[in-house]
Amino acid sequence: MLRARRVRREDLTGPEFLDQAPARRRTPEDEALVADSVSRALLVVLDTLEPAERIAFVLHDMFAVPFAQIAPIVERTPVATKKLASRARRRVQGTPTVSAAELSRQRRVVSAFLDAARSGDLAAVLEVLDPDVVRRVDAAALAPGMSAELSGARPVAKGTVALAKRSQLAELALVNGEVGVVLAPHGSLVLAITFTVAGDKITAYDVVAEPDRLGQLTLAVLG
Known part of the structure; x- marks a missing residue:
């Protein structure tokens, strides 16, 4: 099954996936998808x-x-x-590179960001972004007309909610020892997001999608 997933890479750049329409209210099916996120994150780690x-x-x-x-x-x-x-087991559980208190704080902030992104709530996304936040995206994950680097809370927030449909497939994970996000439909890793958090705000985040860069990340399930 793991080998099959490697040759069945999901197409996440088509117009249907990158739906620019406002996010709809989450249904019970959406909630089930999110509840299954631990299983999908585990598949990503098992693959390593x-x-x-x-x-x-x-x-x-x-x-x-x-x-x-x-x-x-x-x-x-x-x-x-x-x-x-x-x-x-040690690799699946991972080893945080920050204190338990810092990991908890990161988790709270990144969880709020992901929840807001999933629901397409612009105000809620803005709430967790630093005014001077910077977002960088690898070329492999860029949609047509999308800038590789964007700065400022409002432009970054608008770009985030525009991809609310993609966010439904994202889940929290331990990325390089800190709280991050992985996008792994069917457990096949497509991209990962690393965050810089200061206080209760996200000051920067990087969307990693180039295969070479993804291969250099240390991923683990966030307990």
Whole structure:
């Protein structure tokens, strides 16, 4: 399934996906999609593991299969298989590079930003943006007529709510040890967003979509 997702990359640049119409009220189906975000974020992280690590982690941690039964599958001893699962677990959980208090603050601010973006609420987006906020976007994620760099709270906020449909597929994740956002339909990573947060405001964010840059990111599930 993981291999299949690599060859079924989602097209996120067509006019249907980049719908410029005002966001509609979220339905129960939308809420279910957001509730599934942890699963999609987990798929992204699993995709970065070695095959044996992935098998050991998924079978043991998600399906409670004993290590003695997993060992023949990965061609290891039960002890070595346990170490595989442990190593995978550490990578899935990640290691924050900031304090717990700072991580909590980042999460609160970025969550508010993402919620506002999903609902297309311009005022709510403006509420969490610094007046001099800067947004940078990789060429791979640029829509026609979209600037690679934009500054100022109102222009950035307008650009954010214009992509409310895209935001429905985004979810929080640990990106390079800090709170960020990943866009991963069907668990296939398309882009990631890193944020600079000062106080309760976002002062900058970068949309990373170039494959080489995505490959250099350290991703983990945000607990």
